[in-house]
Amino acid sequence: MPAPPSAALLVAVVASLAAPLPAVAQVRGVELRTPRAFGYFQGDLVQVQAEIRTDPGFSLQRPSLPKPGPVAYWLDLKEVRAEEGRADDGSTVIRLHLTYQDFYVALDARTLEVPGFPVTVESAGSNGSTTAVAQVPAWKIGVSPLREVQPERRDDPAEYLRPDGRAPRLDPQPALASAGIFLGLAVLALLLLAxxxxxxxxxxxxxxxxxxxxxxxxxxxxxxxxxxxxxxxxxxxxxxxxxxxxxxxxxxxxxxxxxxxxxxxxxxxxxxxxxxxxxxxxxxxxxxxxxxxxxxxxxxxxxxxxxxxxxxx
The missing domain is CATH 1.20.120 (Four Helix Bundle (Hemerythrin (Met), subunit A))
Incomplete structure (x- = not known):
């Protein structure tokens, strides 16, 4: 005997409520901060902070972070540190502290692009976990040469080097006086012990x-x-x-x-x-x-x- 239409509708409603609804993961924004964007020389460390904001309940999947090592032929990633917190509006704030090292031998002042990378955030719920990808964008730094490409010609090669700076003359008397005082105290303590x-x-x-x-x-x-x-x-x-x-x-x-x-x-x-x-x-x-x-x-x-x-x- 076929079920009445009202019963079939009720079964359909219950089935639709029992099925998990897909959660929408939202990355609200990614912001980069760096002490300066130019003036880097070969061997300098480049610091950058990436701040990722997500909906409440999301946390960082740390295995998705970039691993320290070569990023490009001229750039190495030295260190990655991550911090998680909450903003006043309840959103999740993930801060990535990245330290790069520049190995580019610049012959002139130019701008280079540091590649971006994705990181994964996750929200675990009773119906399973939801993941989203936050893309840290590429950014640029300005590099400068350590010396001129063609410096002015000199007869003596030693003239290409700058002279040593003059060190200030230090007065040794305060240090000698302090040493004498402490020596006297040590002798007095030794005599008292003896x-x-x-x-x-x-x-x-x-x-x-x-x-x-x-x-x-x-x-x-x-x-x-x-x-x-x-x-x-x-x-x-x-x-x-x-x-x-x-x-x-x-x-x-x-x-x-x-x-x-x-x-x-x-x-x-x-x-x-x-x-x-x-x-x-x-x-x-x-x-x-x-x-x-x-x-x-x-x-x-x-x-x-x-x-x-x-x-x-």
């Missing part, structure tokens, strides 16, 4: 016996080893304690020593271990056992910590 670290002539001043003891241990490393070096390390620490307190300091004197010099109280446990190892080494004649109780690296570490305390005191 004083703080008890180096050189400051090594024997009062108040740094542990620094001297650490130096004595370093000297002992060069002339002895083994048990002899270990005993030298213990003696160096003993001398540091004695000179700090101004008297002999034995194991039983440790509490009084810390009472007179409370800044060393955080090292009490290390000093107690040191006195125990010293008694074992010198009175028990068991240097090996003493070095197991307090190894040589720990003796040196204790000296370093005591030296740091006396520097900060």
């Amino acid at each position: 004083y703080d670290r008890a180096w050189w002539i400051f090594g024997r001043r009062r108040g740094r016996p542990f620094a001297l003891a650490l130096k004595a241990l370093r000297r002992a490393r060069r002339r002895s080893e083994g048990e002899a070096l270990y005993r030298d390390a213990l003696l160096a620490l003993h001398r540091g304690l004695d000179e700090t307190d101004g008297r002999r300091v034995l194991a039983d004197d440790l509490p009084d020593f810390l009472a007179r010099h409370p800044v060393f109280r955080p090292q009490e446990s290390g000093l107690a271990t040191f006195f125990a190892a010293s008694r074992l080494a010198f009175f028990g004649r068991d240097t090996a056992g003493a070095s197991q109780r307090l190894p040589l690296p720990e003796v040196e570490g204790l000296l370093r910590r005591l030296g740091a305390v006396e520097r900060s005191a």
Whole structure:
């Protein structure tokens, strides 16, 4: 049974609505801007900006941009940068920053044409994507020769070259004065550091016996080893304690020593271990056992910590 005319019309309308409508892509305009259109010499870089305006929703297909390389026998494209943005009216603004290099050896002033190129823009929608081609037009630059074609004849070929320009004479005194000031500051900083670290002539001043003891241990490393070096390390620490307190300091004197010099109280446990190892080494004649109780690296570490305390005191 044939369908009524109204049903056939409804099917046709639905089918027409379901079919995607072709989107019209519109490139609103292309504008070129360049710092200057003339006065280029061989080897100069030529900058140009191409501004492309399209309908809202379009974006640049970057694979369609020209690739850096030779454009003509006299022209290379060195760099291409692209930026995309929005104008106040909602249109898409695509800016291409192009850098060319001119290799034309001009014998006279003349105008050359830089070739144009197409770029593709795309708008993606629910019914698919729409593309359009924006044509960047060709434009012209004026090139000039580096020298005359037939310069005036000279007897001496060197006269064809212009004389060197005179360089201004610079006064070296400000630079020398600044260098002297900075050198003086550097020497002063070095002296302050040497004083703080008890180096050189400051090594024997009062108040740094542990620094001297650490130096004595370093000297002992060069002339002895083994048990002899270990005993030298213990003696160096003993001398540091004695000179700090101004008297002999034995194991039983440790509490009084810390009472007179409370800044060393955080090292009490290390000093107690040191006195125990010293008694074992010198009175028990068991240097090996003493070095197991307090190894040589720990003796040196204790000296370093005591030296740091006396520097900060």
